[in-house]
């Protein structure tokens with residue numbers, strides 16, 4: 555098999571970082587995106603890479619659309635191939651009826667609009683792959699109701715709807731689209747959850763879920779996968 559190429563956002567920390575390790579171990583070449591260049595640089599140093607694997611880091615704010623377009627297009631031209639896009643970058647800000655307009659808009663910008671932009675940029679390259687794939691991190695808050703997080707819930711519900719619609723559209727181009735909806739995952743984002751690490755989903759579980767989806771036969775498609783949490 556020829557070398558596969560994955561673009562992973564949110565790679566500096568948390569779920570995206572774990573996914574970067576996962577695909578490095580699987581032999582992919584990687585385009586890793588987040589704002590914090592020093593964390594991306596440190597990650598690159600720790601990845602288990604074979605000589606033929608390439609890694610490019612892109613330090614950019616996903617809300618800076620012109621910079622994202624320029625840097626991602628340069629990377630795609632450089633790698634001349636893309637097989638997988640993982641949208642793991644995202645933000646959480648608490649608040650429902652009292653949420654500020656700034657927080658509300660920021661979540662829609664990062665958790666929805668920026669993902670749409672990245673999909674637009676990547677779809678032409680993914681369509682050239684034997685099986686192009688897009689995974690996006692929504693949340694259980696994108697499919698179930700929880701109080702106190704209306705802005706986050708709005709962004710994650712929007713992402714589920716966006717991803718499901720994209721899936722129906724892109725199947726004709728041979729691209730499989732999956733939206734992942736996990737409950738609380740053990741990352742920095744979950745620090746205010748009040749849960750102990752052993753009560754949370756492991757970041758590696760997200761990789762296992764991706765692995766499962768990718769292991770299915772060509773005709774099989776998982777458009778949405780909810781990962782719940784044991785409540786003892």
Ligand SMILES: NC(=O)c1ccc[n+]([C@@H]2O[C@H](COP(=O)([O-])OP(=O)(O)OC[C@H]3O[C@@H](n4cnc5c(N)ncnc54)[C@H](OP(=O)(O)O)[C@@H]3O)[C@@H](O)[C@H]2O)c1
Nearest residue numbers: 564566567568569588589590616643644691738739741743
């Ligand atoms: N942790 C959970 O409990 C949980 C549960 C369900 C779903 N999720 C979702 O899973 C995804 C990953 O969450 P996580 O727990 O890994 O979060 P995290 O540890 O806070 O990491 C978030 C990542 O997103 C990047 N990011 C945030 N804003 C960005 C921006 N404007 N431009 C570029 N990159 C940006 C961050 O990098 P920089 O700061 O370096 O830019 C970081 O790499 C999110 O969409 C989240 O909503 C998380």
